[in-house]
Each structure stands twice: as C-alpha cells, then as structure tokens.
Amino acid sequence: MSRRLILILLLALAASAPAAAQKTPQARSIGKRMMCMCGCNQVLTECNHVGCTVSAEMLAKLDQQVARSEPEDLTIQAFVQEYGQKVLAQPPSTGFGALAWITPGLAAALGTMIVWTLLVRWRRQTATAAPATVAPEVLARVRRELDEENEA
Numbered sequence: 001m002s003r004r005l006i007l008i009l010l011l012a013l014a015a016s017a018p019a020a021a022q023k024t025p026q027a028r029s030i031g032k033r034m035m036c037m038c039g040c041n042q043v044l045t046e047c048n049h050v051g052c053t054v055s056a057e058m059l060a061k062l063d064q065q066v067a068r069s070e071p072e073d074l075t076i077q078a079f080v081q082e083y084g085q086k087v088l089a090q091p092p093s094t095g096f097g098a099l100a101w102i103t104p105g106l107a108a109a110l111g112t113m114i115v116w117t118l119l120v121r122w123r124r125q126t127a128t129a130a131p132a133t134v135a136p137e138v139l140a141r142v143r144r145e146l147d148e149e150n151e152a
Helices: 002-015 027-032 053-067 072-083 099-127 136-151
Strands: none
Touching: 027 053, 027 072, 053 072
8 A cells, every 4th residue: 555655656746846846936937828848738837747858848948047037028038939939828919919819709799799680680570470371261171170080
C-alpha cells in the first residue's frame, strides 16, 4: 500500500514540476497569459504532460526574463516574436483579434433576431388564416358514416 502511495506522490510531483519551476507570482501571472507550444493546447502554467520539455524550457525562459525585471509587455512580446501569435492564450483586442471578441456576441444577436422574426411571422399567419370550411355534403356523409359505425 505504501509503495502505491509513494508512486502516486512521485507522479503528482512530476506532473506539477513545470508550474513549480516558476519562482515569482509575476512569472505565474505572465505564464497564465501564454499557451504551451508542445501542441497540448493548454495554458503554459497548466501543461500537465509529464516531462514536457517545451513547457519546462518556456518556463525557464520566463523565469529568466522576470528575474531581469523586464516589463510584462516586453516579456510577452519576446515570446510572440519567438513562437508567433499562437503563444497568446487570449487573442489581442485590437486589429483582427478584435473580431474574435466581437463575433460571438454578433452571432448571438443575429440568431435571436432571426428566431424572433420567424416567430412573429408564424403567429401572424396562424392569426390571419381563414378557418377551413367543409362542404355540407361532405359533413353529412361523415356524420352518416359515424352513425353507422356507432350502431354496429
């Protein structure tokens, strides 16, 4: 039983090693704004691949830049220059990145307007539709058939 516990603790320690490599709260804060470039699509400080060399390397670079007291913007810009815009966890709120922030709201508003318009049109059609009229001969024939079925 104790071997299993030790093994579980060692695995948990190995999985949390990249996040533990960050020395300052500022490094953790900056790391949460970037993505790990190993292909896991996780935030840099939350990459949970055991032995992920990419996140370990990125976190080490981040710690070095924070230790040199570089401003956050310059640190992030250095990572963007090295890895491209895909390193950012959030798209920039200017330029083309603004479209990523605006599109969900516009899509929801457009969808709501379409549904509202369809509901209004359908209600108008049912309200203005004339009641169906049945010819008296057909009505008399149906009544006769129903009477015959009830008698039988």
